[in-house]
Amino acid sequence: MPGSSIPVVMYHHISPMGGGLNISPEIFKNHLTMLYRKGWKTLSGEEFLYFFQNNEIPKKWLLNRLNIYSSVLFSKVYLGVRTGL
Secondary structure (H helix, E strand, O other), rough: OOOOOEEEEEEEEEEEOOOEEOOOHHHHHHHHHHHHHOOOEEEEEEEEHHHHHHOOOOOOOEEEEEEEHHHHHHHHHHHHHHHHO
Protein backbone atom coordinates (compact mmCIF):
# COMPACT_ATOMS: atom_id res chain seq x y z
CA MET A 1 0.00 0.00 0.00
CA PRO A 2 1.57 3.36 -1.05
CA GLY A 3 0.45 5.19 2.12
CA SER A 4 -1.46 4.50 5.29
CA SER A 5 -4.02 7.32 5.20
CA ILE A 6 -5.48 10.07 3.04
CA PRO A 7 -5.18 13.56 4.54
CA VAL A 8 -8.40 15.57 4.73
CA VAL A 9 -8.18 19.36 4.57
CA MET A 10 -11.33 21.01 5.93
CA TYR A 11 -12.37 24.61 5.36
CA HIS A 12 -15.56 25.76 7.08
CA HIS A 13 -16.04 29.11 5.37
CA ILE A 14 -14.11 31.41 3.05
CA SER A 15 -14.74 35.05 3.81
CA PRO A 16 -12.87 38.34 3.42
CA MET A 17 -13.56 38.88 7.14
CA GLY A 18 -11.28 36.02 8.26
CA GLY A 19 -11.10 34.99 11.93
CA GLY A 20 -12.78 32.15 13.82
CA LEU A 21 -13.75 29.37 11.43
CA ASN A 22 -13.38 31.73 8.44
CA ILE A 23 -10.37 31.85 6.16
CA SER A 24 -9.71 34.74 3.81
CA PRO A 25 -9.68 34.09 0.05
CA GLU A 26 -6.02 35.16 -0.08
CA ILE A 27 -4.93 32.68 2.60
CA PHE A 28 -7.07 29.97 1.01
CA LYS A 29 -5.40 30.58 -2.37
CA ASN A 30 -1.97 30.50 -0.68
CA HIS A 31 -2.80 27.11 0.88
CA LEU A 32 -3.91 25.65 -2.46
CA THR A 33 -0.90 27.09 -4.27
CA MET A 34 1.53 25.62 -1.71
CA LEU A 35 -0.10 22.19 -1.89
CA TYR A 36 -0.09 22.27 -5.71
CA ARG A 37 3.60 23.30 -5.87
CA LYS A 38 4.56 20.51 -3.47
CA GLY A 39 2.92 17.96 -5.75
CA TRP A 40 -0.30 17.30 -3.84
CA LYS A 41 -3.42 16.43 -5.81
CA THR A 42 -7.05 16.63 -4.76
CA LEU A 43 -9.27 13.56 -4.88
CA SER A 44 -12.86 13.81 -6.03
CA GLY A 45 -15.47 12.13 -3.85
CA GLU A 46 -15.68 9.27 -6.36
CA GLU A 47 -11.88 8.78 -6.40
CA PHE A 48 -11.78 8.77 -2.60
CA LEU A 49 -14.52 6.14 -2.46
CA TYR A 50 -12.68 3.98 -5.04
CA PHE A 51 -9.38 4.09 -3.13
CA PHE A 52 -11.14 3.46 0.17
CA GLN A 53 -13.13 0.49 -1.14
CA ASN A 54 -10.09 -1.04 -2.85
CA ASN A 55 -7.72 -0.43 0.07
CA GLU A 56 -5.41 1.62 -2.17
CA ILE A 57 -3.99 4.75 -0.58
CA PRO A 58 -2.15 6.91 -3.14
CA LYS A 59 0.78 9.10 -2.14
CA LYS A 60 0.42 12.88 -2.21
CA TRP A 61 -3.34 12.89 -2.69
CA LEU A 62 -5.72 14.61 -0.30
CA LEU A 63 -9.42 15.11 0.17
CA ASN A 64 -10.39 18.79 0.34
CA ARG A 65 -13.66 19.38 2.18
CA LEU A 66 -15.40 22.73 2.04
CA ASN A 67 -18.60 24.16 3.43
CA ILE A 68 -21.18 24.21 0.62
CA TYR A 69 -21.64 27.98 0.83
CA SER A 70 -18.02 28.53 -0.14
CA SER A 71 -18.01 26.15 -3.11
CA VAL A 72 -18.35 28.85 -5.82
CA LEU A 73 -15.39 30.80 -4.47
CA PHE A 74 -13.42 27.55 -4.07
CA SER A 75 -14.00 26.76 -7.75
CA LYS A 76 -12.74 30.17 -8.83
CA VAL A 77 -9.63 30.07 -6.61
CA TYR A 78 -8.85 26.41 -7.41
CA LEU A 79 -9.08 27.02 -11.16
CA GLY A 80 -6.85 30.06 -10.78
CA VAL A 81 -4.20 28.01 -8.98
CA ARG A 82 -4.39 25.18 -11.52
CA THR A 83 -4.07 27.57 -14.48
CA GLY A 84 -1.52 29.90 -12.90
CA LEU A 85 -3.86 32.92 -12.77
